[in-house]
Amino acid sequence: MTTTQVTQNQSSFFDVIKERRSVRAYDPAVKISREEMTEMLEEATLAPSSSNLQPWRFLVIDSPELKQKLLPIAFNQQQVVEASAVIAVLGDVKSYQKAEQIYGQAVEAGYMAADTATSFIERSVKTYSGLPSEVARQIVYTDGGLISMQLMLIARARGYDTVPMGGYNKAKFVEEFGISEQYESVMLIAIGKAAKPGHPTTRLPIGDVTFFNEMPTE
Template identity: 50%
Template sequence: MIDASAVIAVLGDQEAYRNVETIYAHAQAAGYVTPEVGDTIAKNTYNAYSSFSPERLKSIGLVDGGLISMQLMLAAKARGYDTVPMGGYNVEAFLELFEIPQRYVPVMLIALGKAAAEGRPSIRLPLEDVTYWNGFQA
C-alpha cells in the first residue's frame, strides 16, 4: 500500500437518504420522472430510511459501498490500472487519523496504480461448492 499511486477510502454514508430530494430534483430536470412521481418517491424513500435502525443503515452502507468498490475496481482495470482491496487495516486508527464523522462506515481501502510486479495466481472454491439452488446443502 505504501507504494500505491493512490489509496481510495470507500465509506458508506448512513445518512445518504438525506440526499433523496436533490437526487430526484435532478431526475426531474433530466426528464426521468415527473415532479409528482419524483416528489412521491423522494418522500417515501426519506420516510422509510429515516425510520431504519442504525444497524440497518450501516448494513445498507456496507452493501452499497461494496457494489461501488467493485465497479471502481473494474473501471480501473478497464483503463489499465491495478487495484487491491484492503479490509485488514486498523479501522479505529483510520477513522481517528482522518477525522471521519460518525455517519460514515468504512467499507474498505483500495490501493490503485500500476503493479510493480505481476500478481501471483490464486485459486477460489469451485462454483458448485459455493452455489446452491432452491435451498442449502449443509
C-alpha cells in the first residue's frame, strides 16, 4: 500500500468519525435488508471483549408492529418507529459457556495451539462463572459499549445514521420482549437514513479532560 493510499484510508476513517451524529429523525421509507444488517453486525463483532468471550447479543427489531410495541417503552421517542430498525444490544453474563466454541475456532484457524486453548477454556470458565453478579454485569456493559460504538461507526461508513438510546424502561423492555436474566440490556440503537441531519455539537477542550501521569488536585 502506497503512502497516498494510507493517507486516503486515514482520511476516510476520520471523515466517518467526524460525520457521525446522533440522529433522531429518520426516513421511514428506507429499509435495511436483513443481509446488510447481518453484515454490519458481523463487522461490529470484530470489537474487543474481555477474554474474547464476545458477550454481545443483538435483538434486531424491524417489525413495524414490534416497533410500535417498543415506542411507549422508549418513552415515545419517534426514532423508534421511524428508523429502519432498533437494535437492542444485550450482554450475556454466561458468555463463558461459549468459551470452548470460541477457543476451538481459534485452534482450527491456526491462531492457537490446542493445549493453550484448553488452558484458556478452563481458566475462563472457572473465573467468569465465579464472578459476583454485579462484576459480571459490569463486564458485559463495558464490552457492550465497545461493540455499540463500533457498530455506529460501521453504519456511518455505509451511509446510515444512528442514535444510541439509554432512555428507556429497561424493566418493561425485558418483560415485554421476553429477555431472560442471563442477558443485561445495555442500550438500544436506532439505525436508518436521516430525514434531518443530527445537530452538530461541541466538545470540551482536550486539555480540560486529559492529564499525563497524575490527576489534578482540584
